[in-house]
Amino acid sequence: MNGGEIAVAHVRDRLLAPAHVDEAVIGRALGELAGGGADIADLYFEVTSVRSWRLEGGRVTNGSFSMRQGVGARAAHGAAVNFAHSADVREQPLLDIVRAVRTLARHGDADRHPRGVELNRRASAHSLYLPADTAAVEDAAAWIALLERIDQTARAADPRIVRIDANVRAFDSGILFASADGEIAADIRPLTILSMMVVAEQNQKRARGQAGIGKRAGFPAFDIASVDAMVATAVRMALHNLEAVPAPTGEMPVVLGPGYPGVLFHEAVGHGLEGDHHRKRLSAFDGKVGQRIAAPGVTVIDDGGLPGRLGSLGMDDEGTAPSRTVLVEDGILTGLMQDRLNAGLMNQRSTGNGRRQSYADLPLPRMTNTFLANGTHDPADIIASIDRGIYATEFDGGQVDIVTGRFNFTTIEAWLVEKGKLVAPVQGATLIGVGHEALQHISMIGNDLSFDTGMATCSKQGQSLNVSVGQPSVRIDRMTVGGQAN
Amino acid sequence: MSELLTHGEQELRDAAAMAVELAARHGVSARASASNDGFAKIEMQAGEVQTAERSGSQSLSLTVYRSGQRGSASAATFDRDAIERVVTEAVLIADHVQPDADAGMAPPEWLAFEGPQPHMFAHGRRDTETLMASAGQLDQAAIAVATASKGALRVGQSVAIGSEGIWALATSDGFCRSSRTSNDGRWCVMLAQDESGSTSDYWQSQERSPETLLQPEEIARRAAERVLSARGARSVRSSRHPVLFDARTSATLVDELAGTLTGTTQYRRMSFLVEPMGRAICASHIDLTEDPFEPLGLASGGFDSEGIAGTTRSIISGGICDGLFLSAFSARKLGMAPTGNADGFFNLRFTSAVDGGDWQAMLQRLGTGLVVTALEGGSTDPASGNWTHAVRGLWVEGGAIVHAVTDVTLGGSMPAMLNGIVAVGSGVERQGAIRTGPILIDEMQIGGSA
Numbered sequence: 001m002n003g004g005e006i007a008v009a010h011v012r013d014r015l016l017a018p019a020h021v022d023e024a025v026i027g028r029a030l031g032e033l034a035g036g037g038a039d040i041a042d043l044y045f046e047v048t049s050v051r052s053w054r055l056e057g058g059r060v061t062n063g064s065f066s067m068r069q070g071v072g073a074r075a076a077h078g079a080a081v082n083f084a085h086s087a088d089v090r091e092q093p094l095l096d097i098v099r100a101v102r103t104l105a106r107h108g109d110a111d112r113h114p115r116g117v118e119l120n121r122r123a124s125a126h127s128l129y130l131p132a133d134t135a136a137v138e139d140a141a142a143w144i145a146l147l148e149r150i151d152q153t154a155r156a157a158d159p160r161i162v163r164i165d166a167n168v169r170a171f172d173s174g175i176l177f178a179s180a181d182g183e184i185a186a187d188i189r190p191l192t193i194l195s196m197m198v199v200a201e202q203n204q205k206r207a208r209g210q211a212g213i214g215k216r217a218g219f220p221a222f223d224i225a226s227v228d229a230m231v232a233t234a235v236r237m238a239l240h241n242l243e244a245v246p247a248p249t250g251e252m253p254v255v256l257g258p259g260y261p262g263v264l265f266h267e268a269v270g271h272g273l274e275g276d277h278h279r280k281r282l283s284a285f286d287g288k289v290g291q292r293i294a295a296p297g298v299t300v301i302d303d304g305g306l307p308g309r310l311g312s313l314g315m316d317d318e319g320t321a322p323s324r325t326v327l328v329e330d331g332i333l334t335g336l337m338q339d340r341l342n343a344g345l346m347n348q349r350s351t352g353n354g355r356r357q358s359y360a361d362l363p364l365p366r367m368t369n370t371f372l373a374n375g376t377h378d379p380a381d382i383i384a385s386i387d388r389g390i391y392a393t394e395f396d397g398g399q400v401d402i403v404t405g406r407f408n409f410t411t412i413e414a415w416l417v418e419k420g421k422l423v424a425p426v427q428g429a430t431l432i433g434v435g436h437e438a439l440q441h442i443s444m445i446g447n448d449l450s451f452d453t454g455m456a457t458c459s460k461q462g463q464s465l466n467v468s469v470g471q472p473s474v475r476i477d478r479m480t481v482g483g484q485a486n
Numbered sequence: 487m488s489e490l491l492t493h494g495e496q497e498l499r500d501a502a503a504m505a506v507e508l509a510a511r512h513g514v515s516a517r518a519s520a521s522n523d524g525f526a527k528i529e530m531q532a533g534e535v536q537t538a539e540r541s542g543s544q545s546l547s548l549t550v551y552r553s554g555q556r557g558s559a560s561a562a563t564f565d566r567d568a569i570e571r572v573v574t575e576a577v578l579i580a581d582h583v584q585p586d587a588d589a590g591m592a593p594p595e596w597l598a599f600e601g602p603q604p605h606m607f608a609h610g611r612r613d614t615e616t617l618m619a620s621a622g623q624l625d626q627a628a629i630a631v632a633t634a635s636k637g638a639l640r641v642g643q644s645v646a647i648g649s650e651g652i653w654a655l656a657t658s659d660g661f662c663r664s665s666r667t668s669n670d671g672r673w674c675v676m677l678a679q680d681e682s683g684s685t686s687d688y689w690q691s692q693e694r695s696p697e698t699l700l701q702p703e704e705i706a707r708r709a710a711e712r713v714l715s716a717r718g719a720r721s722v723r724s725s726r727h728p729v730l731f732d733a734r735t736s737a738t739l740v741d742e743l744a745g746t747l748t749g750t751t752q753y754r755r756m757s758f759l760v761e762p763m764g765r766a767i768c769a770s771h772i773d774l775t776e777d778p779f780e781p782l783g784l785a786s787g788g789f790d791s792e793g794i795a796g797t798t799r800s801i802i803s804g805g806i807c808d809g810l811f812l813s814a815f816s817a818r819k820l821g822m823a824p825t826g827n828a829d830g831f832f833n834l835r836f837t838s839a840v841d842g843g844d845w846q847a848m849l850q851r852l853g854t855g856l857v858v859t860a861l862e863g864g865s866t867d868p869a870s871g872n873w874t875h876a877v878r879g880l881w882v883e884g885g886a887i888v889h890a891v892t893d894v895t896l897g898g899s900m901p902a903m904l905n906g907i908v909a910v911g912s913g914v915e916r917q918g919a920i921r922t923g924p925i926l927i928d929e930m931q932i933g934g935s936a
Contacts, residue, residue, distance in 0.1 A: 081536065360541060
């Protein structure tokens with residue numbers, strides 16, 4: 001089990017006890033923080049170790065270990081948020097940042113709660129992921145051997161592979177959230193990211209391929225079969241791009257393969273449905289809840305409770321349990337993703353989407369695992385339906401302009417399709433659209449829903465988080481494709 | 487002492503030196519850095535403070551070497567227990583990894599034991615009260631511009647930020663120096679409404695001293711000017727045309743060019759310009775120079791994180807590459823001498839021997855084609871140089887702006903784009919480390935739906 005008292009004890013042992021901070025100290029700090037009539041007052045403690053090993057030139061020649069810890073203090077009065085943080089979590093620095101927050105809020109010493117807050121609302125346990133000592137140095141030999149195997153497997157796969165870089169980063173993180181409402185909740189968050197990049201070379205031409213696996217678990221979760229599949233993906237992508245021709249340009253039908261291409265829905269729908277953009281009336285979807293924004297059959301969901309996905313959290317960074325939010329149901333815009341601040345200001349409830357990069361960042365409404373639900377079409381029929389267009393299976397991330405709803409994402413593995421057949425690999429092309437228009441052009445949805453391999457990240461206001469994206473194969477009748485060729 | 491910082495320069499030098507000294511007891515050579523940074527930031531909208539933030543961070547990082555084996559570790563505190571743990575962890579890592587003959591300390595003869603340190607710090611008020619007042623002035627200036635626009639504009643957000651930092655470096659060769667930095671930023675986001683919805687744009691002023699920041703009225707005016715020019719934007723037909731990048735987006739091209747000339751990119755062959763030294767990599771009228779020592783430059787520095795000083799030098803001269811950005815490690819990998827660029831490039835200036843003239847003259851040179859004012863996403867493939875982006879901009883015919891453009895893609899190949907540079911305009915802007923004017927490229931593939 002994870003969360004609950006197990007995780008509270010973990011953070012206490014790792015961070016609080018060595019700093020001589022106990023729940024009474026936290027309660028007193030919260031009492032001060034909540035003074036001046038704050039609507040929200042909370043503290044967020046974090047202790048994180050990161051261990052990495054890096055392979056280049058066939059050998060693991062580099063490694064690092066870093067330790068990070070700290071506490072962030074937040075108080076909100078209406079929509080005004082005051083925030084300070086410190087890497088030193090001892091009582092005096094803790095009280096210093098609490099006072100800094102009060103000074104920022106211009107509430108001086110008025111209305112303090114000298115007796116403090118009693119932390120009597122305690123979170124329950126969860127089993128979405130289990131505590132694991134991911135950053136243990138004892139796993140060093142095993143990781144190094146695995147990285148060397150990756151190099152050998154990739155090198156043996158094709159003589160055109162001239163360069164292989166691979167690395168593993170293992171995070172061992174414990175967080176504890178406490179609020180002036182008397183809540184205390186903690187979570188142990190293991191995370192391991194294994195990634196690789198290869199370069200293929202032939203006739204003065206170079207191309208890259210990349211792949212990775214991310215899991216909320218340690219070394220034992222990385223089985224050989226999935227690691228070999230990762231290597232095969234990177235090699236295949238590099239060789240594909242080595243032979244790729246310039247992508248065509250202009251409006252055409254597009255088929256997106258299953259899995260990571262679901263980043264389309266993350267960008268085109270998800271960001272525009274985060275509560276903060278709606279409260280500030282900045283989103284292109286402002287005022288469109290209840291309206292049709294996509295073709296019938298299009299159902300998009302954000303679910304922070306899916307086992308095995310990196311966007312899943314036993315609780316969000318405000319102590320709220322994950323939930324399943326239907327963003328688009330059968331084409332109708334239905335829901336927003338909320339953190340506590342924006343939910344409170346909009347008279348709604350938090351949906352468990354309050355996330356932050358670290359103790360030094362403010363929580364924001366963020367996505368968890370966002371995906372398009374399955375349809376009924378056979379994926380082969382979807383490709384066969386294209387007269388001339390693009391079939392894309394891997395992307396290099398994406399972006400959206402919240403205000404206009406304009407999104408874009410760039411392929412790193414795609415084909416030109418003619419008469420229902422894949423005729424040639426094409427170089428990277430940027431696909432663009434406007435959220436509330438592009439989704440109207442979805443005409444076929446496959447029955448092959450899958451998710452990314454644990455490498456999806458999302459950046460918002462400078463904060464990067466692990467998320468998951470997914471979808472079945474989809475056909476979009478009309479999209480602007482931007483390549484080098486005319 | 488600054489109210490944003492919790493440690494002094496001597497304290498940081500002592501912490502770094504202690505890490506090196508404790509590492510020496512394990513028979514390793516070592517390099518340690520200690521840093522302390524603090525900032526205050528105020529975000530305002532419509533007369534109300536949205537977010538007020540005070541931040542302090544600190545870090546101690548150590549890299550140890552023993553016969554080609556290396557290990558790195560870091561912690562967020564400077565107490566002796568933490569430093570001892572950092573040393574233990576770094577040595578443990580070095581014990582586990584394979585040796586790399588190119589890994590090792592920079593040779594002492596390369597270290598900048600003495601030598602000039604450019605000014606990177608300016609005194610100035612960076613307390614939250616001052617920033618609150620600055621953000622308020624910017625917000626008021628933005629409100630005034632929006633009011634005068636008679637409903638065409640909405641105020642987005644006005645932000646004031648001040649930061650200070652200290653960084654100290656010590657090595658087992660006896661190097662121990664520190665530097666102090668400051669940064670001041672103000673930016674303003676404005677929104678404009680047209681038939682197709684809202685659009686937004688911003689203007690930012692970033693300096694090392696609050697004294698040299700643009701006036702709030704000017705920041706608001708420029709943000710308004712940019713977003714107003716984007717109203718009524720529409721797509722264009724797919725075509726091949728010349729493309730003029732404005733100074734802001736040109737800085738991104740220069741950044742990508744410089745990025746491909748860094749040592750790590752080069753020795754990993756993850757570059758669209760492999761083995762570029764002595765080769766023509768740009769149009770023959772292009773020069774790129776680097777200056778680490780510009781007073782109050784946003785990317786100035788007396789030495790890099792290995793203790794090596796940069797030099798004021800040419801990187802590209804007449805289109806020929808004559809310099810790379812190298813650390814000691816990447817220099818050894820390439821059989822070259824280090825250049826003091828372990829942390830990337832210093833201040834860069836991208837110029838052309840062809841005097842492109844002012845903005846109007848550049849529009850005339852463009853003739854009929856696309857002006858790019860924003861890169862909205864996309865990717866530049868580091869290995870192949872395939873360049874594909876979603877862009878926003880202006881459609882120009884006969885040197886005159888016809889309408890704003892959105893919903894278009896732009897595609898090209900970096901080597902071809904660099905060779906296809908026709909001129910660089912005189913309207914130079916600074917974006918972080920990079921100074922450039924608008925860059926005109928002979929032809930690129932525009933993708934649209936009109």
